Amino acid sequence: MDEQHEAAPRIVVEDRAGYSRRVGLFSGVMLVIGGIIGSGIFLNPSIVAQRVHTPELTLGVWVLGGVVALIGAFVYGELGQRAPKAGGSYVYLRDAFGALPAFLNAWGLLLIIATGAIAAVAVAFASYTIALLGLPATARLPLAVGAIVLLSGINYIGVRLGTLTQNVFTLLKLVALAVLCGAGLLLAKVAPETAAGASTALPDSLGLAVGAALVPVLFSYGGWQQTNFVAEEMIDPERNLPRALLLGVIAVVTVYLLANLTYLRTLGAEGLAASSAPAADALGQLLGPGGRTFITAGIAVSTFGFLNLVILVSPRVYQAMAADGLFFPRLARLHPRYHTPTSAIVFQAAWAIVLTLSGTYGDLLDSVVFADWLVFGATAATLFVYRARERAGSVPRARYRVPGYPLTPLLFIAAAAYVVIGSIASNPANALKGALLLLAGVPVFFFWRHRTSGGKSAPRVRDGLHSAPP
Template sequence: MDSSTPTDGYARRVGLFSGVMLVIGGIIGSGIFLNPAIVAQRVHTPALTLGVWLLGGGVALIGAFVYGELGQRIPKAGGSYVYLRDAFGALPAFLNAWGMMLMIATGAIAAVAVTFANYTLALTGLGEGYRLPLAVGAIVLLSGVNYFGVRPGALTQNVFTVLKLLALAVLVGAGLLLAGASPAVEAAVPPEAPDSLVLAVGAALVPVLFSYGGWQQTNFVAEEMVDPARNLPRALLLGVIGVVTVYLLANLTYLRTLGATGLAASSAPAADALGQLLGSGGRTFITAGVALSTFGFLNLVILVSPRVYQAMAADGLFFPQLARLHPRYRTPATAIVFQAAWAILLTGTGTYGELLDYVVFADWLVFGATAATLFVYRSRERRGLVPRVAYRVPGYPLTPLLFIAAALYVVVGSAASNPLNALKGVLLLGAGVPVFLYWRRKGSRAAGDEVVSQRLGG
């Protein structure tokens, strides 16, 4: 056992490169292969399409700034759970972890595993009966990899993030080099900007911001990073800047190849663009790229999410078994197994889609609340209650306020577009309140019994 493996607590095995790969892998899933069509449908013109993706990238970059400072202040496993607990109390933090465990992370695992299986079936020609075994097999395999240490999980993430970037590089390279030789696909009459520009841009921002979400997950493994105070902010900034660059180039490829009208009409922009440029081989290649991308994203969610459940259980707010780290591998082994079992159940019953629809707004609700904790920490810093940190969010307080406003927009927009699903999501999150009260009372009784026992023993 080397010096980087403590006898208790997490092992610091994640370096800067792995941190950057976690950020990129946590953002790039299947969204960039599909969502550009939705954006083009809502804003119509090439300039506005690229402009919305650039605007969303700016919001994501501010989020990286915010999470970079928070990660330097508290480089502990659990990320947003820890920040919310320390700034606003145990209940908001618990509801964040409860939502992740019940539906956000586990539902995402189930949904992405099925997406991976669907693309694998399309790639291999296997029958529909293989969909569920492939999805469950992917969950079991990657949970096993991450059970045996953060290093195998991070290495797996590195490999699949590099592969998905290579697939995107081929897409972008083909688009930039060959699109000029392809037939014109733009409509005879160029598309016009929408009548209500503000509303259209706002509506287009929703799928864009969802495509950019995911950078925050690297903070969940802050305690396992080498020199997190230095490397975590760097990983966040480098990773988000890299993703913004890739997203803009990918959209430029779609627009050069398909045109704004063709992009808006496409159900699979990446496949249509590369198919037009490289033929059927291009379609097969990008199908494999999407399968690799979803597999890497699946690994990322499986890797980082159990750290949140472990932090919650360590606070006495859930089954204590989930708080334990494996004595050899220094991973939240029980939490990983618990997550895999619940995600497989959701996959088998097919309920993950409904759960994700119910809480589609929850991620950005947490983003906004987490950004608000920065104001609490800055206030404590001014009063001398916490030390000053070297890394500072540029443009404070305007930039985090803009980020919170963007998060609120996504939350309100998601709720307004489907109020019934939003209500169901609120009820599911609200169901965590009695669970929290139960564990809080149980912890108080246990603490009281311990005090009595110590007094009697004295």
């Protein structure tokens, strides 16, 4: 690491508690799929149809977004092989650009990006569940908090149980999507405007319309990067992490395209644009009220699985930050029996519950939606630093390499910049609030940096196995 980018001091301690390698290739693929597919594919395709109008452009934008996601998987695959450590983007940003950008990434996740997502998805899960079971609206918050506590407890006692839960709910959400797509492809009568030769009017400004439609598509494809957070717990991560990323993203792209084809065949582009719940409308049209009930259950299952994924992977980032001496030392500790960052999991759950009960998570999360793709672009840029160090001989040559380098990562960075700029331009006041929330981490960073360099209690590391002082 360059001297000007050196991270916070690390000290050796005798505690050897470390992460346990329990995540195989199949679980890795399920993490990728579960990290991308939430509720968006069941609800959001209508936004794309509203912006581009025609069936061909609607599918084309989803194809384009899939290409960007696939390039992202290639980039994160090489980065994961180069630094297969817990924390993912935090590690790459720290190694390439220094401790402050890495800390701000982790700070944003802890403050609102991950915890706000946990709150929002927990409430969404509760909303679908009470609708499905006919429970009173007053059950929403208790059910949301209960889901956070339950899944945090599951992930507290081991990554194996957490990934097993993820595998089950990812498979269930794939079953729901398979029923949706199968019914659409086998039972749907093709909507007139979707038939060969038929088309609705093109948007007035094709380029702007496609660009506007690409923003929600790229947000729907985001999430593959979270698997890199648990790289240190994967079996043979140098081999399995890139494979899991590629297989998972390819599976999601296939599912997304089939789902959109189902919507278009069933509802047509105009019907899709007018629908606020395209999955329910499509399956309800094909299978009647039972189809609507089934897809409501499918969305509840999908949100629950996504909630588990965020709760599982995000504490690894806080743990890595604390192990660098940049946060409460206790969060750096791994449980001697469970080999999980238990304090980080509890801390995350507590803050997510506060956000859930306060009801502020929605506005806060909206204000930092650009931050995910800001981190994606910055993380992809670290690949150029690693490659430069490789050419200089300071790091070994990576076995797995991004195809089309340097063009493909540059295209990915451009796509990320487009999403960030688009998000800021659409609501500059909200973006300013989000930027201020993230920049509030700067004094926090210098506080912890000073505390560590001043000889106070700091996390300690030996042979890459993170722990905290007893």
